[in-house]
Amino acid sequence: MREIKIKASKEYDIVITSGRQNLLFQLENHKLKNFYVITDENVYEIHRAYFDLLRDKVLGISIIRAGEDFKNYETVSKLYEDMIKKDVNRKTTVMAIGGGVVGDLAGFIASTFMRGLKLVQIPTTLIAQCDSSVGGKNGYNFNNIKNLIGNIYQPDLVYIDVNFLKTLSSREYVNGMAEVIKYGFVCNKNFFNYLNENKKGIMEREADKLLHIVYECVKIKGKIVEEDELDADKRHILNFGHTIGHGIESASHFNILHGEAVSIGMAAESFIALKLGLIDIKDYEKLISLLKFFNLPVKFSNLKIEEILEYIKKDKKKISKDIKLILPDGIGHAIITSELKHSFIYEALNEFTK
Numbered sequence: 315m316r317e318i319k320i321k322a323s324k325e326y327d328i329v330i331t332s333g334r335q336n337l338l339f340q341l342e343n344h345k346l347k348n349f350y351v352i353t354d355e356n357v358y359e360i361h362r363a364y365f366d367l368l369r370d371k372v373l374g375i376s377i378i379r380a381g382e383d384f385k386n387y388e389t390v391s392k393l394y395e396d397m398i399k400k401d402v403n404r405k406t407t408v409m410a411i412g413g414g415v416v417g418d419l420a421g422f423i424a425s426t427f428m429r430g431l432k433l434v435q436i437p438t439t440l441i442a443q444c445d446s447s448v449g450g451k452n453g454y455n456f457n458n459i460k461n462l463i464g465n466i467y468q469p470d471l472v473y474i475d476v477n478f479l480k481t482l483s484s485r486e487y488v489n490g491m492a493e494v495i496k497y498g499f500v501c502n503k504n505f506f507n508y509l510n511e512n513k514k515g516i517m518e519r520e521a522d523k524l525l526h527i528v529y530e531c532v533k534i535k536g537k538i539v540e541e542d543e544l545d546a547d548k549r550h551i552l553n554f555g556h557t558i559g560h561g562i563e564s565a566s567h568f569n570i571l572h573g574e575a576v577s578i579g580m581a582a583e584s585f586i587a588l589k590l591g592l593i594d595i596k597d598y599e600k601l602i603s604l605l606k607f608f609n610l611p612v613k614f615s616n617l618k619i620e621e622i623l624e625y626i627k628k629d630k631k632k633i634s635k636d637i638k639l640i641l642p643d644g645i646g647h648a649i650i651t652s653e654l655k656h657s658f659i660y661e662a663l664n665e666f667t668k
């Protein structure tokens with residue numbers, strides 16, 4: 315078991331372990347009790363033992379439909395109604411057991427219901443363990459715009475059990491690997507090398523490898539969150555692959571999963587970095603071959619560049635007409651720029667798709 319303390323506006327622990335044997339002790343140790351649990355239908359079905367373990371401590375369990383389509387106001391509204399019915403009060407702790415969708419919804423609910431309740435995150439996908447459960451961003455999609463409504467609200471405890479990752483489908487597992495590779499490629503060269511050297515064991519989900527990659531990602535993200543909790547500047551580096559990735563995700567009408575779109579986005583943004591001489595061909599090829607090893611896509615077809623650029627321009631994070639890109643500047647570093655002309659980006663994407 316390993317622990318990381320995050321010192322943001324609220325100080326909290328992230329416990330990383332394999333198995334649920336420590337969960338009750340950790341909850342008690344952090345003085346957390348009376349839980350209102352939010353999960354989704356798949357997690358509830360596959361991991362019933364978790365819910366049995368918590369049975370005596372739970373005021374209610376809400377099981378939402380699985381997937382991005384249900385990350386919306388209707389689900390939020392149903393949850394508020396259920397919480398009123400179950401007499402959730404200011405002493406109740408909201409507990410999310412699920413992937414990024416459950417975690418983002420539960421975080422929003424905890425931050426808004428009765429002006430804020432305590433929150434425990436128990437993330438069950440690779441994306442949720444390495445990324446979304448850390449840093450407090452939450453929210454839901456509105457009018458087809460991803461995460462339009464939401465805020466930043468830190469949890470009181472994050473309990474990461476890497477055993478959850480063993481029941482993910484291959485597609486969902488490698489989807490999360492895109493974010494893991496992102497941390498290595500733009501934040502930490504040693505970690506990128508580790509991923510390359512241990513890719514076979516990681517692909518086979520060996521327990522020690524899972525513990526190590528989740529620990530490293532949480533450490534990297536935690537440090538960035540401590541420096542820039544409100545996403546003013548430093549945290550933008552974590553958007554590597556996401557500017558073009560979000561455009562691809564939207565243009566595909568969400569048929570391409572988030573991590574898959576980020577994988578193509580990282581390949582495309584690195585191609586732009588290569589054209590600008592920020593990285594050399596060897597580093598570019600190292601990234602592409604690692605993404606390919608994990609069966610992640612590195613090109614898009616059947617999507618129009620014009621359409622992708624249109625969606626990028628509509629991205630909620632945009633505050634000006636410029637397109638902000640995170641470009642690797644050697645492995646383990648990146649620059650953030652809004653200075654590239656749209657015509658240059660268009661031409662680069664055109665060349666990238668060939």
Ligand SMILES: NC(=O)c1ccc[n+]([C@@H]2O[C@H](COP(=O)([O-])OP(=O)(O)OC[C@H]3O[C@@H](n4cnc5c(N)ncnc54)[C@H](O)[C@@H]3O)[C@@H](O)[C@H]2O)c1
Pocket residue numbers: 354355356357360380381382385412413414415416418438439440441442445446447448449450451452460461478479481482483486489572
């Ligand atoms: N808040 C943040 O900082 C942040 C960061 C990254 C992503 N996100 C959000 O996270 C979401 C994507 O996360 P996700 O990929 O976890 O999606 P998800 O929650 O939809 O989970 C993906 C699928 O895996 C299933 N699942 C979950 N755990 C499982 C397990 N252990 N075994 C088997 N199946 C399991 C789910 O039921 C679902 O069908 C997006 O909405 C994205 O916007 C948020």
